Amino acid sequence: MSGNQAEPDFKNPGYWNNRYIEGNLPWDSGEVDEHLSQYVTDTPAPGARALDVGCGTGTNTIWLQRLGFEAVGVDWSAKAIEMANAAKAESGVECTFRQGDMLLGFDVKEKFDFMFDRGCFHTFSDPYDRSRFVENAARMMRPGAIWFAVIGSKDGPDRDSGPPRRSAIEIVGSVDPLFEIHSFIATTFDSDKHADARAWIMVARRR
Secondary structure, eight states: OOTTSOOOOTTOHHHHHHHHHHTOOTTOOSSOOHHHHHHHHHSOOTTOEEEEETOTTSHHHHHHHHTTOEEEEEESOHHHHHHHHHHHHHHTOOOEEEEOOTTTOOOOSSOEEEEEEESSGGGOOSHHHHHHHHHHHHHHEEEEEEEEEEEEBSOSSOOSSSSOOBOHHHHHHHHTTTEEEEEEEEEESOSSTTTTSEEEEEEEEEO
């Protein structure tokens, strides 16, 4: 999105629900995120509890469960969770999907060892909302747990579509109080649908 275009009401669950009902899902390739795949392949943690925030139709959650994680996918959209559960039934994989709000937080039975975030955190433009997201994420993760995130970047030419754009300062300022940032790498969002959209890959450890 260009700097002159207002962002949609990303905090409204109805906005996301309508997108899933309409099938207007440019972020949903139906394939495992390439950055997640590389990271988990290089840093395996089978048996760990994994949270996939903004899980959408569940592709990455199901993949994590297949790898040996105890995976939970959460999304604002009831329609997304319905679609994720249908994909789960078709896959035969026993992961868990639930509707939830990262700004309000939700109860978990056990804390998570790993959190994957492909395009959830970056939807929040308000610093207060980003801080709430981080606080709730930290509350659900054990000390030492890893947050692996793919976040839209402000770098690159103006564009009127694609992932929301956040600066390194916006991200680090929100994350640093509760997470130790291990790596922060400039890349592209993906090499398929958003090859022209710059992104950050963040690996952060729960303090």
